[in-house]
Amino acid sequence: MFGNTIIDSVVAVILTVLVCFVISTLLPGIERKYIHARIQQRIGPIVIAPGIMAPIKFMFKENVKVSSPVPGLYKALPIICFIVVLCVLVALTPEAYKIPALSSLVAVVGFLKVEEICYVLMGALSKSVMSVRMPFPDKIKGAAHNNSNLSFIEDISSRRSLRMITYGSFPLYLALFAPITAARSIFLQDIVAYQQMNGPFLFTVSGGIAAIVFFIGYMIILNEYPFSIIKAKSDVIEGPYMEYAAKYRSIVYLTRGFFMFVLGCVFSVLFIGVPPTIMSLGFLVNVLVALIFVFLMGIFSAFAPVFTNRQLLPTILGTTLLGILAIVLGLL
Amino acid sequence: MDKKVPRSNIIETEIPMGTVHPAALEPYRVRFFVEDEIVQEAEITIGVNHRGIERIMEGLPVEKANALTEKICGICSNSHIWNSCRTAEMGLGIEITERAKYIRVIMGELERLHSHFLYLAHGCEVLSHETFSMRVFYLREIVMELLAMIGGNRVQYGCSVLGGVRPRCDLDEAKLLRLKNDMDALEEGLTGFVERFLGDSIVMSRITGIGVLPQKQAIELAVTGPTLRATGVARDLRTTMFEYDDFDYNVITQPDGDVKSNLVMRALESFESIKIIRQAIANIPEGKVVNRDWEMVDMDMTESYIEVPRGTLYHSYALESGRVRHCIIRTPSMANIGAMQYACIGDQITDAQLCIVQCDPCFTCTDRAIEIIRR
Numbered sequence: 001m002f003g004n005t006i007i008d009s010v011v012a013v014i015l016t017v018l019v020c021f022v023i024s025t026l027l028p029g030i031e032r033k034y035i036h037a038r039i040q041q042r043i044g045p046i047v048i049a050p051g052i053m054a055p056i057k058f059m060f061k062e063n064v065k066v067s068s069p070v071p072g073l074y075k076a077l078p079i080i081c082f083i084v085v086l087c088v089l090v091a092l093t094p095e096a097y098k099i100p101a102l103s104s105l106v107a108v109v110g111f112l113k114v115e116e117i118c119y120v121l122m123g124a125l126s127k128s129v130m131s132v133r134m135p136f137p138d139k140i141k142g143a144a145h146n147n148s149n150l151s152f153i154e155d156i157s158s159r160r161s162l163r164m165i166t167y168g169s170f171p172l173y174l175a176l177f178a179p180i181t182a183a184r185s186i187f188l189q190d191i192v193a194y195q196q197m198n199g200p201f202l203f204t205v206s207g208g209i210a211a212i213v214f215f216i217g218y219m220i221i222l223n224e225y226p227f228s229i230i231k232a233k234s235d236v237i238e239g240p241y242m243e244y245a246a247k248y249r250s251i252v253y254l255t256r257g258f259f260m261f262v263l264g265c266v267f268s269v270l271f272i273g274v275p276p277t278i279m280s281l282g283f284l285v286n287v288l289v290a291l292i293f294v295f296l297m298g299i300f301s302a303f304a305p306v307f308t309n310r311q312l313l314p315t316i317l318g319t320t321l322l323g324i325l326a327i328v329l330g331l332l
Numbered sequence: 333m334d335k336k337v338p339r340s341n342i343i344e345t346e347i348p349m350g351t352v353h354p355a356a357l358e359p360y361r362v363r364f365f366v367e368d369e370i371v372q373e374a375e376i377t378i379g380v381n382h383r384g385i386e387r388i389m390e391g392l393p394v395e396k397a398n399a400l401t402e403k404i405c406g407i408c409s410n411s412h413i414w415n416s417c418r419t420a421e422m423g424l425g426i427e428i429t430e431r432a433k434y435i436r437v438i439m440g441e442l443e444r445l446h447s448h449f450l451y452l453a454h455g456c457e458v459l460s461h462e463t464f465s466m467r468v469f470y471l472r473e474i475v476m477e478l479l480a481m482i483g484g485n486r487v488q489y490g491c492s493v494l495g496g497v498r499p500r501c502d503l504d505e506a507k508l509l510r511l512k513n514d515m516d517a518l519e520e521g522l523t524g525f526v527e528r529f530l531g532d533s534i535v536m537s538r539i540t541g542i543g544v545l546p547q548k549q550a551i552e553l554a555v556t557g558p559t560l561r562a563t564g565v566a567r568d569l570r571t572t573m574f575e576y577d578d579f580d581y582n583v584i585t586q587p588d589g590d591v592k593s594n595l596v597m598r599a600l601e602s603f604e605s606i607k608i609i610r611q612a613i614a615n616i617p618e619g620k621v622v623n624r625d626w627e628m629v630d631m632d633m634t635e636s637y638i639e640v641p642r643g644t645l646y647h648s649y650a651l652e653s654g655r656v657r658h659c660i661i662r663t664p665s666m667a668n669i670g671a672m673q674y675a676c677i678g679d680q681i682t683d684a685q686l687c688i689v690q691c692d693p694c695f696t697c698t699d700r701a702i703e704i705i706r707r
Contacts, residue, residue, distance in 0.1 A: 040466040131348050134361065141377050145365060148346040156347065156369065156681065225460055226534070234355045234458050234685045305538050306460035308682040309369070 024261035035298025122240030123158025157239035172217025174323025178210035181330025195273025206330035226304035264290030411640035423634035432496030447641035496622030543687030557643025563589035569639035
């Protein structure tokens with residue numbers, strides 16, 4: 001009996017993860033085809049191109065030698081990111097509630113932090129040809145400084161990622177902790193149970209404000225325009241992803257779509273009280289929330305230029321204050 | 333006091349970019365010297381795509397050399413062939429017909445429109461505002477189609493010839509009507525874009541006070557064209573060109589010399605170009621489009637300056653037995669790019685490429701030149 005329960009739970013989790021993964025591969029295409037392209041009055045790619053066709057194409061491309069001081073670790077980081085996102089999804093499923101250490105908000109926050117730290121490492125370990133030094137032509141053409149310290153553009157990206165960890169993603173974590181003020185528990189099981197009895201946290205004043213903060217944090221952690229300073233095309237180009245090619249680039253693409261879906265599920269669990277499991281019709285709510293987030297993100301990103309520190313800091317400060325307000329209101 | 337003096341003694345870190353960077357789209361190399369992401373000094377190096385066009389022109393028959401000048405630039409190709417023909421016309425005393433003069437002005441202003449629209453679109457792209465960028469590209473498409481209608485190509489129209497313009501570039505009633513209608517559509521579209529652009533507070537916060545080039549430095553560094561006018565100097569060579577004597581237009585200036593001034597400057601200047609084209613359509617004289625009544629004689633070194641979309645374009649050469657000698661071409665980007673080393677000091681590195689491209693640089697245009705340093 002106990003063995004059957006475990007097998008059922010494992011099968012349910014695996015099926016949920018698989019279905020979520022398949023749906024998530026469509027999200028980047030939906031964003032680009034139905035939002036960006038529509039707003040920009042162009043045809044856009046076919047829906048499956050960014051999330052399915054591109055990763056498949058890259059999967060079978062010949063890899064290039066990575067320009068990195070620790071190529072093994074650099075190549076492992078996208079895989080680590082994918083596993084981390086997978087762990088977040090597993091932690092959200094009702095079957096994981098039997099393991100309290102996994103299905104708590106602390107675990108979810110921890111996983112998200114690991115994902116953020118990966119960007120710092122990626123940036124620090126990438127040394128692309130885009131910032132290669134040309135001492136001889138520089139000297140010949142009369143350069144004033146020939147012996148300064150060299151910094152690769154990915155180093156800037158790495159430093160920016162570190163800043164984003166310290167204060168950039170702060171609003172997201174405030175929003176994640178806002179539901180605790182209502183449920184008075186850090187365990188997802190309790191948060192879900194509270195909302196099933198008292199209605200979604202989203203429909204409270206505190207929940208409404210926290211949802212706005214969550215959405216901004218969602219865009220920040222996904223490095224989406226206008227918060228894409230760690231991969232701003234105007235200076236650091238692709239930033240931490242610069243040296244990824246072939247199957248590693250493919251994993252980066254897959255992880256992004258998957259992360260979009262999983263963050264939607266985080267919102268469903270914490271603000272609506274609907275955990276992701278294909279054993280329930282509530283799963284449609286998860287899909288719907290993920291789609292709404294993608295649509296909103298697409299609209300916002302299409303109408304904003306990339307933020308530099310001048311715009312980023314006030315935005316994060318304002319959002320943080322909103323997050324604190326949500327928590328204070330929740331405690332009252 | 334100049335707040336942008338390069339602080340060479342405290343160089344902390346060098347961040348080289350290029351010779352290829354997606355923000356610039358053309359090959360050049362820049363070394364930023366930064367402290368905590370603030371640019372303290374910059375060094376721009378050009379010359380990675382040297383093509384030696386002036387050397388190839390040496391000894392060519394002048395008609396062939398004129399055609400070759402079009403290949404200098406894909407954006408302002410008409411300006412080059414116009415000025416090259418103008419140089420020979422001035423030296424040989426060739427009078428061009430009135431109708432040809434008007435057609436040259438129409439082509440020149442259409443080219444200014446497409447260059448300015450490309451600039452606006454590129455500026456928005458560097459800001460990472462793809463939506464604005466796309467919308468300007470749609471507007472530019474109207475101009476590109478008009479250029480193709482007149483010249484037969486979207487680039488490299490081969491419009492000017494010695495004595496006037498090519499007969500195939502003559503404008504009949506149907507072409508004039510389409511030009512007139514498209515100018516109306518363009519003005520409407522541009523007005524909408526400018527209102528939306530200036531009303532976007534996020535975009536304004538990205539470009540206001542960024543990459544400031546004060547008027548004094550702009551004059552000292554010999555900046556030309558819209559980049560100079562964006563610092564408040566009302567200097568436009570069109571006011572001295574005989575081709576523009578019949579036209580009424582304003583020389584647009586902006587006060588601040590920053591990225592915003594440069595972008596707004598070009599948007600407002602586009603309205604003036606539409607105004608000039610409308611006047612040309614309304615008053616274009618009848619008659620021949622090319623004067624064949626001239627003789628080839630030897631010509632001393634002759635210089636011609638014209639105002640092109642990016643500033644002052646200089647062509648000079650002499651003719652011996654109908655062949656070009658000692659050709660020198662100076663594009664406006666040559667002076668403007670150098671000034672941008674100054675403009676980006678003190679700004680964040682995310683804005684640095686924006687500061688450089690605010691002068692609308694054309695690196696491949698400029699890369700014909702080679703500087704020989706004798707020690």
